Amino acid sequence: MNNNPIKEKVRTNTILYSKDPRDLSAIAKNIPCQNACPANTNIPGYIRCIYEKRYGRSYDLNRMYNVLPGVLGRICSRPCELMCRHGDSDLGEPVSICYLKRSAADLKSPMHRIKENLYESSGKKVAVIGAGPSGLAAARELSLLGHKVKIFEGNGKHGGMLMYGIPEFRLPRDILNIEVENILRLGIDIEYNAKVGDNITLDSILKKFDSVILTTGCSLPNQMRVEGEDLEGVYNGLEFMKMINDGEKPEIGDKVIIIGDGFTAMDCARAAARLGAKDVKVNMRKTEEFMPIDEKEKFEVKYEKVKFYSLVDTQRIIGENGKVKEIEFLRNRLIDSATASGGRAAEQIENSEFTLEAETVIIAIGQQPDPTSISSKIKTDGNWIKHKKDSFQTSVKKLFAAGDCLTGASNVISAIAAGRKCAHEVDNVLTGKARKDNVVRFEMINSTDRQRSFDFIEKIEIPSLKFQDRFKSRISEVETGYDGNIAYEEAKRCYLCNLKYEIDVSRCIYCSACIDVAPRDCIKMVEKIDLKKDPSGKLIETQDWNKVTGIVIDTSRCIRCGVCYEVCPMDCIYVTKTELIEYDLEG
Amino acid sequence: MSAKDHFIIIGNGPAGNNAAEVLRENDKKARISIISTESFSFYYRHRLKDFISGRIPAEDLVVKHYSEYKDKNIRLRLGQFVEKIDPEKKILYLKHMEKINYTKLIIATGGSPRILPSLTIFQDYLTMFSTYSDTVGLRHRIEKAKEIVVLGGDLTSFSFVKSLVKACKKVSFLLFNDAFWPISLTSEMILKIEENLKSHNVATFFNDSVEMIKKSKSKYTIETKQNNKIKSDIIISLMGMIPNIRFILGSSIDTDRGVLVDAYLRTNFKDIYAAGDCAQIYNPILKNYWVSIGWMNAEEQGKIAALNLLGDSKIIEPPKEEIFEYEGIKVNTSWWKKF
Ligand SMILES: Cc1cc2nc3c(=O)[nH]c(=O)nc-3n(C[C@H](O)[C@H](O)[C@H](O)COP(=O)(O)OP(=O)(O)OC[C@H]3O[C@@H](n4cnc5c(N)ncnc54)[C@H](O)[C@@H]3O)c2cc1C
Ligand SMILES: Cc1cc2nc3c(=O)[nH]c(=O)nc-3n(C[C@H](O)[C@H](O)[C@H](O)COP(=O)(O)OP(=O)(O)OC[C@H]3O[C@@H](n4cnc5c(N)ncnc54)[C@H](O)[C@@H]3O)c2cc1C
Ligand code: SF4
Numbered sequence: 001m002n003n004n005p006i007k008e009k010v011r012t013n014t015i016l017y018s019k020d021p022r023d024l025s026a027i028a029k030n031i032p033c034q035n036a037c038p039a040n041t042n043i044p045g046y047i048r049c050i051y052e053k054r055y056g057r058s059y060d061l062n063r064m065y066n067v068l069p070g071v072l073g074r075i076c077s078r079p080c081e082l083m084c085r086h087g088d089s090d091l092g093e094p095v096s097i098c099y100l101k102r103s104a105a106d107l108k109s110p111m112h113r114i115k116e117n118l119y120e121s122s123g124k125k126v127a128v129i130g131a132g133p134s135g136l137a138a139a140r141e142l143s144l145l146g147h148k149v150k151i152f153e154g155n156g157k158h159g160g161m162l163m164y165g166i167p168e169f170r171l172p173r174d175i176l177n178i179e180v181e182n183i184l185r186l187g188i189d190i191e192y193n194a195k196v197g198d199n200i201t202l203d204s205i206l207k208k209f210d211s212v213i214l215t216t217g218c219s220l221p222n223q224m225r226v227e228g229e230d231l232e233g234v235y236n237g238l239e240f241m242k243m244i245n246d247g248e249k250p251e252i253g254d255k256v257i258i259i260g261d262g263f264t265a266m267d268c269a270r271a272a273a274r275l276g277a278k279d280v281k282v283n284m285r286k287t288e289e290f291m292p293i294d295e296k297e298k299f300e301v302k303y304e305k306v307k308f309y310s311l312v313d314t315q316r317i318i319g320e321n322g323k324v325k326e327i328e329f330l331r332n333r334l335i336d337s338a339t340a341s342g343g344r345a346a347e348q349i350e351n352s353e354f355t356l357e358a359e360t361v362i363i364a365i366g367q368q369p370d371p372t373s374i375s376s377k378i379k380t381d382g383n384w385i386k387h388k389k390d391s392f393q394t395s396v397k398k399l400f401a402a403g404d405c406l407t408g409a410s411n412v413i414s415a416i417a418a419g420r421k422c423a424h425e426v427d428n429v430l431t432g433k434a435r436k437d438n439v440v441r442f443e444m445i446n447s448t449d450r451q452r453s454f455d456f457i458e459k460i461e462i463p464s465l466k467f468q469d470r471f472k473s474r475i476s477e478v479e480t481g482y483d484g485n486i487a488y489e490e491a492k493r494c495y496l497c498n499l500k501y502e503i504d505v506s507r508c509i510y511c512s513a514c515i516d517v518a519p520r521d522c523i524k525m526v527e528k529i530d531l532k533k534d535p536s537g538k539l540i541e542t543q544d545w546n547k548v549t550g551i552v553i554d555t556s557r558c559i560r561c562g563v564c565y566e567v568c569p570m571d572c573i574y575v576t577k578t579e580l581i582e583y584d585l586e587g
Numbered sequence: 588m589s590a591k592d593h594f595i596i597i598g599n600g601p602a603g604n605n606a607a608e609v610l611r612e613n614d615k616k617a618r619i620s621i622i623s624t625e626s627f628s629f630y631y632r633h634r635l636k637d638f639i640s641g642r643i644p645a646e647d648l649v650v651k652h653y654s655e656y657k658d659k660n661i662r663l664r665l666g667q668f669v670e671k672i673d674p675e676k677k678i679l680y681l682k683h684m685e686k687i688n689y690t691k692l693i694i695a696t697g698g699s700p701r702i703l704p705s706l707t708i709f710q711d712y713l714t715m716f717s718t719y720s721d722t723v724g725l726r727h728r729i730e731k732a733k734e735i736v737v738l739g740g741d742l743t744s745f746s747f748v749k750s751l752v753k754a755c756k757k758v759s760f761l762l763f764n765d766a767f768w769p770i771s772l773t774s775e776m777i778l779k780i781e782e783n784l785k786s787h788n789v790a791t792f793f794n795d796s797v798e799m800i801k802k803s804k805s806k807y808t809i810e811t812k813q814n815n816k817i818k819s820d821i822i823i824s825l826m827g828m829i830p831n832i833r834f835i836l837g838s839s840i841d842t843d844r845g846v847l848v849d850a851y852l853r854t855n856f857k858d859i860y861a862a863g864d865c866a867q868i869y870n871p872i873l874k875n876y877w878v879s880i881g882w883m884n885a886e887e888q889g890k891i892a893a894l895n896l897l898g899d900s901k902i903i904e905p906p907k908e909e910i911f912e913y914e915g916i917k918v919n920t921s922w923w924k925k926f
Contacts, residue, residue: 089670287843289836303704310843311876331875334841334855344841352874467705468798468812 014444025535036083038417044498051491058104073102077411093459103487119146127209132160134403135215137419143186154195168475202375214401218367228317233324237264237364253359260364285346392422439583507572514564522557592617598695599623602863605889626666627719640754698828732820740826768827862888
């Protein structure tokens with residue numbers, strides 16, 4: 001990398017760097033998966049490594065931005081796959097980015113060498129409260145930056161919801177423990193059973209440390225506030241999953257009703273099926289379309305014979321001798337709503353009540369942060385921590401907050417990304433300077449060995465246990481993962497959107513051979529390029545040959561198939577590898 | 588209605604055709620188009636089983652020939668797939684990149700075979716059918732086959748087995764009683780079914796389930812939980828239907844199991860209606876949503892949707908008998924006896 005702080009494009013042989021907002025914005029548009037990843041993971045980069053069978057390198061690329069690749073490769077909510085170009089309506093299904101991430105973690109050598117770029121010790125001390133993904137990511141980043149970190153964790157084990165929420169059949173604990181151990185080995189201290197606001201005060205920590213980061217997640221379950229919520233046999237989802245993850249086997253009977261439609265509800269339903277319940281129903285207010293989980297997770301739940309009941313609203317839980325017996329519901333209809341997700345809200349239909357029998361009811365309708373239990377000093381808005389706009393700084397001096405405790409219940413990759421970003425903000429405050437920035441790296445390459453036939457390979461689902469094998473043990477991991485051959489085939493599917501195909505207009509003879517072979521409308525006849533200083537510039541297209549001033553590849557439509565490159569008689573198509581990299585401002 | 592109106596019906600089944608007829612009877616000027624993915628004209632789906640087993644020719648399937656549409660000035664677009672609906676702009680996007688404007692729309696897209704989640708890993712080995720094109724190749728395979736396994740999870744599976752027996756095939760039948768569609772079978776019903784099938788020389792496997800399916804050359808072996816090994820030239824899976832609504836998802840038109848409509852068959856968008864197997868209707872008397880899978884219901888709903896589209900306010904009455912609950916949704920099956 002160039003040693004000088006980068007102000008504009010600088011040519012180093014065939015490598016260029018840029019901080020131009022137009023280049024940064026082009027990266028976001030051209031590599032939709034990376035842009036959708038809250039941690040900005042270099043997805044095409046690590047997929048390409050898997051294709052080259054360099055699993056260790058692939059793992060390292062992941063770990064730079066997301067410190068738990070083996071974990072995330074199993075349970076990530078995959079915002080990247082929703083945006084993957086391969087999933088455009090005319091192009092088939094998204095690349096299995098998440099399974100590939102897992103395959104790098106599974107297939108790397110068992111004694112893989114982890115490389116960390118350590119900064120000199122700063123002499124500053126930072127406390128992190130909560131050893132969930134957000135706290136762990138923040139602790140690791142601050143440690144790398146040279147600060148001495150101590151984590152205060154209220155529970156007896158680390159991992160947060162990874163340990164106490166997500167069940168073992170989705171995330172084996174040895175995988176989690178190894179990756180957490182790799183973080184703690186940086187010299188991070190951790191004190192377990194230190195519950196801030198209970199057996200240790202926030203003030204005492206603030207006094208001893210230069211900065212404190214709160215990453216306490218969301219631990220307060222939402223209440224339904226209906227009659228019967230306190231009957232025996234009624235659990236909240238978090239409490240139920242904690243019991244399961246502690247190895248308890250609650251008596252739940254055959255008929256279990258889950259109320260809620262998110263991650264927690266699905267895990268409760270699958271855990272209930274593993275406890276032997278014969279009839280597990282997930283009841284939701286809206287419809288499957290609005291469930292905040294992906295299609296794969298829906299499939300897995302149904303595969304395990306859990307039934308979905310949509311458009312129902314719980315009215316009351318009816319008991320007999322203090323124990324739950326049935327639930328009364330009302331049917332719902334969908335109505336317009338400006339505030340509800342997807343623009344549709346559920347509305348109860350009058351006089352539509354009906355009941356369903358249940359021996360156990362699990363209420364999993366979300367959870368909220370509980371900052372006031374930590375300290376009354378923290379200013380809140382309801383249960384939400386007040387903080388500076390676009391910053392992690394809370395109302396208390398030296399106190400920052402990140403992850404679910406700041407944003408409300410989200411997902412692991414968002415929590416990790418937030419922990420890391422918060423660490424950078426804390427580092428800025430502690431050192432008085434910014435030490436890292438993003439930059440676009442351009443590397444001219446001759447071509448790619450990607451073949452057009454790769455575009456027609458069908459998505460390969462992850463091998464999983466058969467139905468009956470899932471229930472032999474309550475913790476058997478359901479997904480068994482790709483082997484090297486499958487990972488190679490799936491990796492071939494990635495278009496490598498980090499490659500940018502461009503036409504050198506000065507050499508182009510306007511033969512239109514590229515347009516003729518283009519697989520979709522990705523090559524455009526252009527009258528004018530409306531260049532702006534900011535990223536708002538655009539191509540002005542024309543169909544009239546008399547007005548054409550250039551033939552341009554629309555990189556947001558291009559699937560990097562390379563057929564234009566092959567067919568061009570003038571060799572005027574060139575390929576550049578574009579990557580968003582974190583740049584060390586101090587050199 | 589003015590000549591500028593373009594009524595489009597997606598679906599060339601009984602719901603779509605009845606809707607088109609009513610629209611034309613009441614509006615001589617409007618443009619009316621029916622779009623269907625299938626290339627075969629309107630036909631009886633319940634006769635497909637006899638066509639597959641070689642007992643009737645293709646002509647006997649047809650309800651209405653192409654010329655009849657022409658006579659009524661109804662444009663029939665066959666072999667065209669509606670990929671997306673933009674209800675705000677009132678545009679349909681077809682798979683072959685054509686866009687069509689409509690003024691009013693009836694969705695009558697019926698259903699497709701359901702595949703049980705537990706069988707998806709064997710999907711490549713299973714044969715399912717619900718359309719004429721599904722059956723054309725299948726007819727030849729059945730002709731050559733000696734041994735056939737039917738994975739029976741719906742009412743069609745019983746009549747299909749009988750049709751195969753009449754065509755002198757050796758048939759094995761595996762009952763999926765806990766996933767049976769659309770009704771829950773009682774133990775008395777199961778006993779009766781078993782007796783009946785045995786009397787037709789069908790090898791029955793009840794209270795058993797598929798553990799593994801292996802393929803060697805062109806022969807399949809099904810290994811069951813009770814350690815039975817059943818050999819077969821073809822495995823036919825009949826597990827009921829699910830409404831064809833995938834292409835609607837993301838369009839802002841409300842869906843659940845089917846397209847959500849009120850008792851007037853109106854969707855959440857003015858000028859868009861749904862009828863037939865793809866519609867899910869709320870009924871205040873049942874206090875529930877219901878989906879009607881059946882020819883006669885589809886015909887009735889097609890007519891009512893068309894009348895309401897033209898300005899009427901007709902309510903679809905729920906069937907009074909033979910309603911079964913399937914995953915929280917009432918399903919009407921009274922029509923099966925009428926065929
Ligand atoms: C059942 C379930 C399943 C989920 N499945 C998925 C999934 O598949 N994919 C996904 O992406 N996300 C999933 N999520 C969401 C995800 O787990 C969270 O978004 C993520 O863990 C949030 O990370 P965090 O670090 O902000 O908080 P947490 O993971 O909640 O960690 C907070 C930590 O702070 C500690 N703590 C709390 N209060 C104190 C205190 N006063 N003093 C000291 N320590 C304290 C807690 O013990 C805990 O260790 C799931 C959540 C649940 C509940
Ligand atoms: C094997 C079998 C046996 C049956 N036996 C009986 C029986 O004995 N008794 C009985 O009452 N019923 C029976 N049925 C059910 C009966 O045929 C249906 O209930 C009826 O056909 C439903 O009519 P419909 O108009 O709603 O939809 P369908 O007849 O299913 O027609 C749907 C139409 O929509 C089209 N379409 C779907 N998606 C799109 C799209 N995206 N773009 C364009 N076009 C699209 C299809 O091509 C088709 O033309 C049987 C069905 C099958 C498959
Ligand atoms: S094709 Fe590859 S690089 Fe492009 S969006 Fe999908 S995963 Fe990312």
